[in-house]
Amino acid sequence: MxxxxxxxxxxxxxxxxxxxxxxxxxxxxxxxxxxxxxxxxxxxxxxxxxxxxxxxxxxxxxxxxxxxxxxGHSEMQPDPNGFIFQHVCVSVSSPEELGEMRSKWIELYESGRFSFASTEQPTEIVVDDEGVQSLYVYDVNGLEYEISYMPEGTR
Ligand SMILES: [Fe+2]
Known part of the structure; x- marks a missing residue:
């Protein structure tokens, strides 16, 4: 092994x-x-x-x-073309959750309760040829997350 x-x-x-x-x-x-x-x-x-x-x-x-x-944090964003962990993907168990999380992201952004390093808004939810659905959002630090729904049988 x-x-x-x-x-x-x-x-x-x-x-x-x-x-x-x-x-x-x-x-x-x-x-x-x-x-x-x-x-x-x-x-x-x-x-x-x-x-x-x-x-x-x-x-x-x-x-x-x-x-x-x-x-002493610089509050700078890293060079997007440099050597970085480009995004982190977390998966959810139903496609509905993607829509809910997208709405939640916008609700929190518009609440004015948080300060965001980037004004970039969530992407639309994209679907690939295998039916995998993905949404890309930034956290408050400007770090990118992919949130995916993987239908059974995909990996
Ligand atoms: Fe990815």
């Missing part, structure tokens, strides 16, 4: 300049829940992430995300 056979994605790490804005948005948009938080960090973490002040783990379904607050 290859060593990678037991490998699973454990969590994503998202750094932000305003943890309260980010946390509230993630809880509401993804319908996530807060799992735990930390405000003391190892010497290694402080060396890797200077200025880290707080880390909050949230979860939604099987997805875990670590949101962390960085003092």
């Amino acid at each position: 290859p060593r990678s056979a037991g490998m699973k994605l454990h969590h994503l790490g998202v750094q932000t300049t305003d943890i309260d804005n980010c946390l509230e948005w993630y809880l509401e948009f993804f319908g996530a829940q807060k799992e735990w938080q930390l405000d003391h960090f190892s010497e290694l973490t402080q060396r890797r992430l200077p200025g880290i002040r707080r880390l909050v783990e949230i979860s939604a379904g099987d997805v875990r995300i670590h949101l962390f607050d960085r003092a």
Whole structure:
């Protein structure tokens, strides 16, 4: 058995300049829940992430995300043509959820309760030849998520 056979994605790490804005948005948009938080960090973490002040783990379904607050965040977006994790895709279990999440995104954006790094609006929901449906949205930090519905039999 290859060593990678037991490998699973454990969590994503998202750094932000305003943890309260980010946390509230993630809880509401993804319908996530807060799992735990930390405000003391190892010497290694402080060396890797200077200025880290707080880390909050949230979860939604099987997805875990670590949101962390960085003092001295540049508030800059990375070069979209550079070496970046371009997007993260999470799947949902029904096509209706895609429409609901698109509406939810717009509702939260228009509520004025959150500050967004990008004014980019959600895409339309696209359907590929195999019936996979996808929606692309940005989080409050300008990071791109794909939200997909995969019909049975697709992978
Ligand atoms: Fe994708």
